[in-house]
Amino acid sequence: IVAFLVGKKLPNRDVLQILQRKWGQVGRFSIHVAGNGVFLARFENRQARDWVLDNGPWDVWGYHLAVRPWSRDMSLSLGECKSMPLWVKLKGVPIQFWNKVGLSYIASVLGKPLHMDVTTMNRHALMFARVCIDISATSSFPESVTLELEDGSTNSIEVEYPWRPTACALCKVFDHSNRSCPKVTRREWMPRPVLMAQRKPEDDMGCATEQQGSPYGVNCLIVLICFVMNHGWS
Template sequence: MDERLSFHEPKVVNGVCVVEPPDDVFELGVKEWSNALVGYFVGKRIPFKVVKEHLEKKWKKWGGVSVITGDNITFLFKFDNSAARDLVLSNGPWEVWGAYLALRQWEEGMSLSKDSFSSILVWVKFYNVPAELWTKPALSYVANALGVPLCIDAATTSGNCLSFSRVCILR
């Protein structure tokens, strides 16, 4: 593998070195990370090795994933394809050692720190939902009490199990 870098004459403005790579360099980087998720564990620090072993095992059925540590609090999950990334996002919630994993899709220019999470997706189980409220519009109203309702899971949609409903909300 060729690890050599190329030299580009730096631009100096008022005595300060300014880095201005061309658009194609940015586009290459965006393509490289476009199938990545950024996450952190709510309320608990989980060792990198444990996160890597648990989640690679859980997610490998959808494709390859690389687990990368960010700042010892955040993790990057780099997937082989967008389908695997989307399946992980839509099949949560995910937990390791009893700690909930907050996930969001990587975006160009985002900070890789926990502070970049101004909101998170949360799967919520609602118990004792009356049968007359077991509709998408009614569950939307119920979920509004906790956040912005986004979707319900397949079991809730089918209505085959009325012991609880599962709703994904933006919090």
């Protein structure tokens, strides 16, 4: 499987030790660093591999660790990660939809349904359904889903994301946010020049005249107050 660490770059040695402690309880495996924040794990048996996938995503020191099966055409770069498995809570699900088919139907509006947790599968608590969904980086992460029932009525299902990764709408990846996107043109703030009225020698009264050559291509007229001398207006 391939694991992507999202949110912060941690020391590889610490990540490997934590995964050995968490995953080693179900079987032996080897893990290798495939890139910056990307790890490749190889298990000795399929049961251990499936257990790690079914119980993911994981966390390392509170940071999201997305896991997915490896494939030949799969990119091992976090910068090309265009979708990510996330746990989602669905609240207000009608009881007739509380099964694998019904929950998959609802979850498919948000992305590709992967699996449910044990509590949801066994229907131990019906306050909310917890489903792992592979969500695209272009998703708007809606807060609700409208479900149309057989009688024509509709039911609004609340969607809650316990953890939501930053995504770039321009690059359509989870590697960085819109604000830190390298493709965005940066604008540097330039202070606006202050135009000062200049007194000309021939202006006996000290009245400013129209200033030419504004950097904005227009004539800026600065009006100064003319002091009235004791002799009045001339």
